[in-house]
Amino acid sequence: MAIKPLTVWLTPSGPNPWKVVLILDELGVPYEIESFAFDHVKDKPYTDICPNGRVPAIVDPNTNLTLWESGAIIQYLEEVYDTELKLTYESLNESHLLNQYLHFHYGQEKGADVLSVRFNVLHPEKLPSIIERHNGQVRRVLGCTFADLAFMPWNTRLDFVLMTKPREDPLAPYPNVQAWHQRMVERPVWKRAMAVRDKLMDDQGLMPNGMPKGDQQYPRV
Amino acid sequence: MAIKPLTVWLTPSGPNPWKVVLILDELGVPYEIESFAFDHVKDKPYTDICPNGRVPAIVDPNTNLTLWESGAIIQYLEEVYDTELKLTYESLNESHLLNQYLHFHYGQEKGADVLSVRFNVLHPEKLPSIIERHNGQVRRVLGCTFADLAFMPWNTRLDFVLMTKPREDPLAPYPNVQAWHQRMVERPVWKRAMAVRDKLMDDQGLMPNGMPKGDQQYPRV
Numbered sequence: 447m448a449i450k451p452l453t454v455w456l457t458p459s460g461p462n463p464w465k466v467v468l469i470l471d472e473l474g475v476p477y478e479i480e481s482f483a484f485d486h487v488k489d490k491p492y493t494d495i496c497p498n499g500r501v502p503a504i505v506d507p508n509t510n511l512t513l514w515e516s517g518a519i520i521q522y523l524e525e526v527y528d529t530e531l532k533l534t535y536e537s538l539n540e541s542h543l544l545n546q547y548l549h550f551h552y553g554q555e556k557g558a559d560v561l562s563v564r565f566n567v568l569h570p571e572k573l574p575s576i577i578e579r580h581n582g583q584v585r586r587v588l589g590c591t592f593a594d595l596a597f598m599p600w601n602t603r604l605d606f607v608l609m610t611k612p613r614e615d616p617l618a619p620y621p622n623v624q625a626w627h628q629r630m631v632e633r634p635v636w637k638r639a640m641a642v643r644d645k646l647m648d649d650q651g652l653m654p655n656g657m658p659k660g661d662q663q664y665p666r667v
Numbered sequence: 668m669a670i671k672p673l674t675v676w677l678t679p680s681g682p683n684p685w686k687v688v689l690i691l692d693e694l695g696v697p698y699e700i701e702s703f704a705f706d707h708v709k710d711k712p713y714t715d716i717c718p719n720g721r722v723p724a725i726v727d728p729n730t731n732l733t734l735w736e737s738g739a740i741i742q743y744l745e746e747v748y749d750t751e752l753k754l755t756y757e758s759l760n761e762s763h764l765l766n767q768y769l770h771f772h773y774g775q776e777k778g779a780d781v782l783s784v785r786f787n788v789l790h791p792e793k794l795p796s797i798i799e800r801h802n803g804q805v806r807r808v809l810g811c812t813f814a815d816l817a818f819m820p821w822n823t824r825l826d827f828v829l830m831t832k833p834r835e836d837p838l839a840p841y842p843n844v845q846a847w848h849q850r851m852v853e854r855p856v857w858k859r860a861m862a863v864r865d866k867l868m869d870d871q872g873l874m875p876n877g878m879p880k881g882d883q884q885y886p887r888v
Binding site for chain 1: 719721730731732734735736737738739742743746747759760763764766767769770771773774775
């Protein structure tokens, strides 16, 4: 039976919704995007979908489930739609070690990025060095897992987060992380998602980096 | 076949390890605690268990798995040891709505608490009001789920986080949350875990609130 398209509610400037888009695309699950301005994240109709007023949220007409929190959505999509194990592992231990890295992303990277964006207190070497140290701890037999994808939308903002100089690659000191990141950005799903994101940003008068067009404060795009 | 005891590595002053202890206790899974001082969280032997140097971590001799990140540990324990569905739901939608609240805890409450402890910028009404608004959104047919338990170790520090006055209950303005919290602290597992925590704190010369004995800066215990 054909899968009915899921709806993904998002504000294009938020990193977290794109994790969900990437995973839907990798899994070949049909979906439609409901894009709206960040200014309305705490307003109806969105708060009828997600009373917490954070993006993303999904509505799945196949199961009649409305779900928010990107980490929970990723785990739901994996359970229901990754029956061919495209982005995960079969064995108990490997699947939980993989899940550990999803939580590592939420607890460490995303947490550190959010702190840094808000307060600029991140110790810049902390995050990539830990990834570097553990790279390969989970065997990447598949080349790409749901945890890899979950890292991407924040990874590509590290220059902004760490306030590196123009054209300086924040991952340069970490060759394994840099190589992993390069493999990920070359995936067709990432290119497709970023093309959609740029268009949805443009629809809202935003540059690809989420800043208003004409704003010269953040010239790097 | 009898379950061999799992080992839980923890520093008693950290809230996150106690989530794991609570869930093991509720599930009736045998475990042993390896308690060590927070000063050594980035040192061997602990970094051989968890190279990220954060607590908790578990070692499960039944599956030969070493796992860190408390959220990943909780999900692992649920999959492997909650075969009677003591702390979760059977249906697909309900189990994922429950998981949504685990992620809500990590993304919102724990995040807000960590931010607040570090920077004291929390809008105090934000967190309880959202819980209040959604209380009952997931039917609590079981009275207690793994997500309820995950909230507890941070909930009981809200007075410290929000810097409320002595004997002022930070949950008083939120009667549903307060009633839920009261049901949770009355559970035998919570009382047992806190008794163990107090003893392990004492072993390290710490008061039950994690501050050094004799430190008068935080007199509320």
